[in-house]
Amino acid sequence: MPAVQPPCKVLVSGANGYIAIWVVRTLLEKGYSVRGTVRSEEKAAHLRQLFKSYGDMHEVVIVEDITKEGAFDEAVKGVDAIEHTASPFHMNADDPNELINPAVNGTVGILKSALKNGHSVKRVVVTSSGAAILRDSPTPSTFSELDWNEQCLEIVKEKGREAPNMMKYRASKTLAEKAAWDFWNEHKADVGWDLSVLNPPYVFGPAIHALTGPSSLNTSASLFYNTVALPNSNGATNEFLASTGTCWIDVRDLADAHVLSLENEAAGGERIIVSAGLWKWQDFIDAANAISPPPKLTTGGLPKGNPCAGTGHPSTVHLLYYDTAKAARILGLKYRTIAETTKDTLADYEAKWW
Numbered sequence: 001m002p003a004v005q006p007p008c009k010v011l012v013s014g015a016n017g018y019i020a021i022w023v024v025r026t027l028l029e030k031g032y033s034v035r036g037t038v039r040s041e042e043k044a045a046h047l048r049q050l051f052k053s054y055g056d057m058h059e060v061v062i063v064e065d066i067t068k069e070g071a072f073d074e075a076v077k078g079v080d081a082i083e084h085t086a087s088p089f090h091m092n093a094d095d096p097n098e099l100i101n102p103a104v105n106g107t108v109g110i111l112k113s114a115l116k117n118g119h120s121v122k123r124v125v126v127t128s129s130g131a132a133i134l135r136d137s138p139t140p141s142t143f144s145e146l147d148w149n150e151q152c153l154e155i156v157k158e159k160g161r162e163a164p165n166m167m168k169y170r171a172s173k174t175l176a177e178k179a180a181w182d183f184w185n186e187h188k189a190d191v192g193w194d195l196s197v198l199n200p201p202y203v204f205g206p207a208i209h210a211l212t213g214p215s216s217l218n219t220s221a222s223l224f225y226n227t228v229a230l231p232n233s234n235g236a237t238n239e240f241l242a243s244t245g246t247c248w249i250d251v252r253d254l255a256d257a258h259v260l261s262l263e264n265e266a267a268g269g270e271r272i273i274v275s276a277g278l279w280k281w282q283d284f285i286d287a288a289n290a291i292s293p294p295p296k297l298t299t300g301g302l303p304k305g306n307p308c309a310g311t312g313h314p315s316t317v318h319l320l321y322y323d324t325a326k327a328a329r330i331l332g333l334k335y336r337t338i339a340e341t342t343k344d345t346l347a348d349y350e351a352k353w354w
Helices: 018-029 041-050 052-057 097-117 150-162 165-187 219-229 238-243 251-263 281-289 325-330 338-351
Strands: 009-013 033-038 058-062 081-084 123-127 141-143 194-199 202-204 247-250 271-273 320-322
Touching (some): 009 018, 018 033, 018 251, 033 041, 033 052, 041 052, 041 058, 052 058, 081 097, 081 251, 097 123, 097 165, 123 165, 123 251, 150 165, 165 194, 202 219, 202 251, 219 281, 219 338, 238 281, 247 251, 271 325
Parallel strands (some): 009 033, 009 081, 033 058, 123 194
């Protein structure tokens, strides 16, 4: 498949989301035209204001329910590529299907629309997750794109509503990605587009979507704020700060990965892990305390934890590693450091008077 290049038009689903809005911004900055979908006119207002300088290169359309049959039928018309990012991520689902159904149906739905009306589409990029790859293990494990998280599916099948919330989320991402690949493999002879899937871990970094305050941050960004910006790390112990953390990526690097997945022909037909590497909360806290001059936050002083007890400490154990060779080979992605992401994120809080 030929790569997509500016000034092609790209459809971005869930365009008002934490990741998606950075994808929109990065596409526009690179000269693409963008059509974003949101669920309501209220959610469209922030996007229109934020990107008004791009004029006709940016448009917003309303898709009220992404799980509804044919929801994206009109939105896919006339676009050259699709970036599907819309999927729920929260930790308070009772029934696992609260997460699974919108994740699966939204993903398959946009692919169905692309099959039906996406005659100009050349590539579809889907945001999956490392959650669809990893499994919990008591010993250090390295995962690649060949791995699938069957563990979460077994736990959710066995325990249902009683399954841990993280397992419900992981199941939604695993089943949605499996459904995407199944659909494409079934219909690839009938379409003019190919499929690329990105699998990021925890996503941190500044937020440019509409927010009313720290309480309206999305799940991963809220964890960062509560742990790194609140003076007592929201009550977390030093042991927790030194031992908790897996892998991560800056939201802006993930947005770059989305664009690079459109532009690189070799990304077609591939699932690609994009990860900047390992972290413990103490690493971000140390980076925050190294900022000079210190950020002026309304929360007061920064937490300290136990300095230098994070990733570089001899006693620190990491159970999860990702093989990111494919991302390096196909995308050539460059990652921000923990120090860069921390500095920019706290500067964002300061600018927002948080």
